Amino acid sequence: MSPSRDGYRDADPGHPVTDGPGTWPDRDEPLPGSARADLRLVAPALCAWAVAWAVLAVPHPIAWGIGAALGGLAAWGAHRKRWLLAGCALVGLSSAVCALAQTELVGTSLLAQAGRDHAVVEVVATVRSDPREFGARAGLPPAAVVRVSVQQAQIHGQTSRLRVPAELVASGDRRRELMALGVGQRITVLGKASEPSDRTRATAARIAVSSAPRILAPPGPLDTVLNRVRAALVSSMSASTPEQAGLVPALVVGDVSGLSSSLEADFKTAGLTHLTAVSGTNLTLMLIFVLSCARMLGVRGWALRTLAFPVVIGFIVLCRSEPSVVRAAAMGLVALAATGRRGVGPPGLRQLSVAVWVLVLADPWLARSWGFALSAAATGGILCWAGRWQRRMRRWAGAWLAESICVPLAAQIATQPLVTALSGSVSMSAVAANALVAPFVGPVTVLGMAAGAAGVVLPSVGVALGWLAGWCAETIILVAHRAADLPATTLSWPATPLAVMVLCAMCAALAWLIDRLIARPLLCLLLALAAVGACLWRPQPPGWPDDWTVISCDVGQGDATLVRTGPTTAILVDTGPEPDAMAGCLRNSAITRVALLVISHFHADHVGGLDGVYRVARVDAALINPLASPVREAARVRETLAGHATPMRSAAAGDRFGVGTASWQTLQAAAGAAGTAGGAVKDGVGPTGGEGESAAENDSSILGRISVPGLSVLVTGDMGASAQRIALASGLDLHADVLKVPHHGSADQDEDFLAATGARVALVSAGKDNGYGHPTPRTLARLARHAMTTARTDQQGDVAVRQLGEGRLQLVSRR
Structure with missing residues (x-):
């Protein structure tokens, strides 16, 4: 490619830092104009963002006071000729006025x-x-x-x-x-x-x-045409596999209705969820593909830049003008402007700052959106780091490889503190996963859009294009599955302010280290090997026992209890509400085989994490509640178990069987539905039989005892006081060393039932700051009154029970 008249190669307006060969000078030298980061507009943009956030968070009188204070500060700064202060205050005032006007319009209606x-x-x-x-x-x-x-x-x-x-x-x-x-x-x-x-x-x-x-x-x-195009896109995937048919509409227009729960969970674990959220990444990668094709046809300079605008407009129209789409388009336009002669690289922070300010003025609620913060942080990271890293890496690697690695790496480092603040984890595989799928996102998006457009008038052509898009998406699917299967694909990290600040410092240090190492291929190889090793080895936190017997998993507002039956084998009772949390607990506990999976009842907070179990472990057999209600969740669980060829049986009172070194006994099942201990439920359908959840299903929970050498555990599901009284009236032996407290420690407990267990340890599984008040002070007082040592996952994270010998037990928590 020949140099332009400016002495530098044409820049592709489709990406904030690169378009492949020819975007960045090969020499590590200043670009035209200043290559230093232009921070003059960053402070005003952050001020506008902070003011909008504050105005939306406080009562109107205080918000008006904030506006008045900013007006006074702007006047004082201008009088004193402190222009930065005056400018920040004036920009903040504009943000406050727009936020107040729009909240007044909406809130007083x-x-x-x-x-x-x-x-x-x-x-x-x-x-x-x-x-x-x-x-x-x-x-x-x-x-x-x-x-x-x-x-x-x-x-x-x-x-x-x-x-x-x-x-x-x-x-x-x-x-x-x-x-x-x-x-x-x-x-x-x-x-x-x-x-x-x-x-x-x-x-x-x-x-x-x-x-x-x-x-x-x-x-x-217009809406009629767009609705037909989107419907045609879905129809055009009829010749593709179910996973391909679900993913292509998600990547193209953000339609996730066809995504399977397992693929959606794997995308989240692998750090690829942003691809299905119509993010700036989708637009950027689509622009790279379209403009690279145009470049191959000889289009150059401003003609190439001009071509990007109809692509952006078509993206907005087809994906609807949702806030996430507008945000993605704005960041794409920032990328477009940032590739100008004086805007490339760190100086592009000017355009990013202006985009943030304008977006906050147009939609003040974006200031409170995590998605907006992630998008702005990713774009900022790419502008600051990716270009410089690419120029250095291209000394020894191809341009396509430098782009595939440096762009997602810069975005991941910039956004990791925010992601951790949201999820309480650090992704170890996200950079590699995003680098591997990046070349395929553009073709999938363009082919998918073409399939939707063609499918309106020529359905057969649409199916052919959809089939091609599906096979381009197959690599993305494969990467998501393999990344999610890695032993240490995500690591837990506290989401406290101090821990996030420490992570910010670590990310900044990592960026500095990469800047020094990326020009040296041997050191890059060693760094890459270290990253791969980090994904394959999951260290145990200090003090966490290898010889635990019982673990109450921190799965949020739900239940999941592990009882060990071998070095890497356990009985699992319930799976919590989310696959990621369930998979994380199994990985942290080094469990690769579930000898027996017990589903106490079919409420979502007890079965929602089932896909996460299969992501990490093999399941030998499943014992399920005989009450198939709620119908939808029960059908999903049965379908998942059958899809993995897991033998299943319905629980019945009196069941006893061995599981490795442990034994299982069903004491009660479906009592809430039938009214008697272990009462049968006709055709698996109880009194609710619908889609909603009810107390009858809670009371139907399986009551079982797991015995291992030296220890017994009573698992109770969500059974309430009425079901507990049924168990007492039936004369069941409820004694156990460890009690899984019923229903997350709700107030619906029978004190005689708690006393009858004689438990020394009470495990309460509840979500942090949950809206139900679980566990209630009343229940905690009852447990203390019966001399039980209580451990709570909402305060302590995963809780392990360890046997010390001579009947002594030790509680160990991750927090």
């Missing part, structure tokens, strides 16, 4: 007042997003949510014309009706309003739908 009053409303609205479906969780049935723009609301006979955003939510039959809605339809619906739960988006109210939505008008011409 008649619909917002109805939400505060929990009033019944009838609204006329236009559908603005594709409906999203959520499975059963935290005692709630499956639900659907859709965002709408409300034009008219009727409350207590009073009709008001307005234009404010709102959310419709529904379960049961209403859920299916909500899922059938299309973007652009004008509808009328009746429901009960409440205050919105999501504070990261402009929402006047959340409306629980109580009547079937009635369609008043079909979508407009």
